[in-house]
Amino acid sequence: MQPALRDPNPPLTRSVEDYLKAIYHLSSQGGFAATSDIAAMLDVAPPSVSGMVKRLSETGLIEHVPYRGVQLTSQGRRAALRMIRRHRVLELYLTQHLGYDWGNVHAEAERLEHAVSDDLIERMANALGQPQYDPHGDPIPTAAGDIEEAELVALGEAPIGTKLELRQVGTQDPARLHYFAEQGLTPGVLLTVSERQPFNGPTTIALVPSGDPRVVGRELAQLLWCRALGT
Amino acid sequence: MQPALRDPNPPLTRSVEDYLKAIYHLSSQGGFAATSDIAAMLDVAPPSVSGMVKRLSETGLIEHVPYRGVQLTSQGRRAALRMIRRHRVLELYLTQHLGYDWGNVHAEAERLEHAVSDDLIERMANALGQPQYDPHGDPIPTAAGDIEEAELVALGEAPIGTKLELRQVGTQDPARLHYFAEQGLTPGVLLTVSERQPFNGPTTIALVPSGDPRVVGRELAQLLWCRALGT
DNA sequence: CGTAGGTGTTAGTCTATACTAATTCGAGGA
DNA sequence: TCCTCGAATTAGTATAGACTAACACCTACG
Incomplete structure (x- = not known):
């Protein structure tokens, strides 16, 4: 032997x-x-x-x-994107099919992503209808390893008056995520910036079409990434 | 420090x-x-x-x-039963909700059982209606750590003529599981032994109520565990 | 009743991953 | 230009878990 x-x-x-x-x-x-x-x-x-x-x-x-x-390297990037696909598909599956809320999925997905098979991930992705975004709005890489590169602007930097779509919430902190959810600030929401205090003050926004106002502090406004939809 | x-x-x-x-x-x-x-x-x-x-x-x-x-020890037994609950709940969830067949769930559950949280297992168990048995008919321990101890008899040893319920299929081998599934021999099926060849020969059974016959070789008959239902 | 063969354990090594302590590198201020 | 200080690396050690080779224990058979 x-x-x-x-x-x-x-x-x-x-x-x-x-x-x-x-x-x-x-x-x-x-x-x-x-x-x-x-x-x-x-x-x-x-x-x-x-x-x-x-x-x-x-x-x-x-x-x-x-x-x-x-x-x-490109090989390393492929391996990383595979893990990110797993993580984001898991997060979405746990929220959509098992009643997790978006503040609590991260830790669970963090452990599961190392244990699931590719087969299971593809079954979950199919059950979800081959989704493009996870619960936080982050793009899900395809099984082939492609990922959408979006042109996003932080709410704290976005121009006043332009129509915006909230696309990504850039935190995994459960407390902040719960707060954003309470305020109705989740991916897909439409809004405009109505006012911004100078010297790093808060940003005031209006939801579209309801017009409901929200005041978002400087730090939090840097976590909300938006896509410009024109005037 | x-x-x-x-x-x-x-x-x-x-x-x-x-x-x-x-x-x-x-x-x-x-x-x-x-x-x-x-x-x-x-x-x-x-x-x-x-x-x-x-x-x-x-x-x-x-x-x-x-x-x-x-x-x-009792502590070790508790830990083992917790893992067995995880394994069996996972197997059932994967077959019921993600289209796995019972021959292929074992390996996936084997990896996942170490990564899932208790919370996730309880969510899956709820989604399944707090099931008592996994896809092979093995009893699922409760979250408290109790497990059913059934009085079962192997099909190869069961008395002739008695009505039996097939309760457990004692293998994880995918090929055998596929074969049993093809033959309609899955937990819950009712049957009686109509004939048994001497000298370790095969057992002939009839499904109830259809009366369809099946011939089960000695070795396989030892894997099918049944509960006696009286005459 | 003694020993042979198999089963179980000890001894020593290897790998992956982490740590602390000590050392080296390099970029920005005097 | 030179020095200093923070960042990065090396050196040395620890732990969990595996392995092979060598040794110890039990039992069943002759």
């Missing part, structure tokens, strides 16, 4: 998948994800990140420029 | 949960589960079992008698 050979293409472990997702999110804007930011996002110590970064670049999932940061 | 204390009551890891389930199944008949049987069931080497057995008895989940085997 030969000594057992190592599987040359092992399934990704839980941790690896988490690192790839974190790097995807951190490098989606600027080019490189910093070690310390990855550490903060995953709640591990920076040396743990250095160690994992070494392993991931050896397997070709990321590109590492020492003291600068890391970027996903 | 104090040196970080170890969590005195850590969540069970994937492996620990698998060991407890295996020990539960192996010791449900006789008193002790043997090291080598546990190793075979989990597909690990015997010394791995010895190592885990030491850890599990230190944490009070099992009782170990060296060279004899192991038994669950």
Whole structure:
């Protein structure tokens, strides 16, 4: 009997998948994800990140420029988008079919995304009618790995008077999500900015077509991402 | 800052949960589960079992008698039944709500049972109407940890002429499960034994009320567990 | 009643992932 | 231009869980 050979293409472990997702999110804007930011996002110590970064670049999932940061390779990006599809399909399924509210799905999906099969995800996606967005309005990558890149503007920066569609709610914090839901601020809602206080004050908006007003503080207004629909 | 204390009551890891389930199944008949049987069931080497057995008895989940085997403590039994509830609720949910067939649910449930929350399992159980049996007819433990102990007889041993209800199908092998399903032999079906060949030959049965006959080979007849319903 | 063969356990090693402590790098202010 | 300080990396260690090889225990058979 030969000594057992190592599987040359092992399934990704839980941790690896988490690192790839974190790097995807951190490098989606600027080019490189910093070690310390990855550490903060995953709640591990920076040396743990250095160690994992070494392993991931050896397997070709990321590109590492020492003291600068890391970027996903196309293979790493594909793996990250697969996890993001799983996460978002799970979140939507749990809210639509099992009565979860959008403030509580995140933790559950976070654990399940590592355990489900691709088959199960596709069955859930079919049961949901191949949805494009998760409960927070984030786009769901396709099974092929394509993701919509939307042109969105934060409510706190949006021009006054323009008609807007609320598209994404950029937080997973249950308390904030409950608050937004109470205020009727969920993806798909139409609104216009009627007034904005200077010096980082709150933004006042009106829902469309009802005209109901809402006042949204500066910090929260930065979490609500909108698509401009013209005047 | 104090040196970080170890969590005195850590969540069970994937492996620990698998060991407890295996020990539960192996010791449900006789008193002790043997090291080598546990190793075979989990597909690990015997010394791995010895190592885990030491850890599990230190944490009070099992009782170990060296060279004899192991038994669950009441705490270990509770943990095992919790996993079995998860597994069986998941299997039923996947078949009822996501179109899985009973031959393919096992592997999926095996992975998910370690990742789901108690909350999710209870939501699934509610969506299913607090079911008592999984797709194979195995009883689902309650959330409180009680499990039905049924008086069942294998079809190969059942008396001739008595009315029987097929209650459990004792295999997870997809090929056999497909075959049983084709033959209409699923939990809940009523039947009687019309004839049995001597010397370990096949059993001939008639479905009730249709009277359709089936011939079931010796080995398969040992997998079909029935409840006697009187004459 | 003693031993052979199998089952169980111990000893020692490996990998993945984490940690702390110590060290090195590099960019921005004096 | 040089130095300093925060960020990143290396060094060394720990833990869970697996493995192989070697040793110990039991029992059933001759």
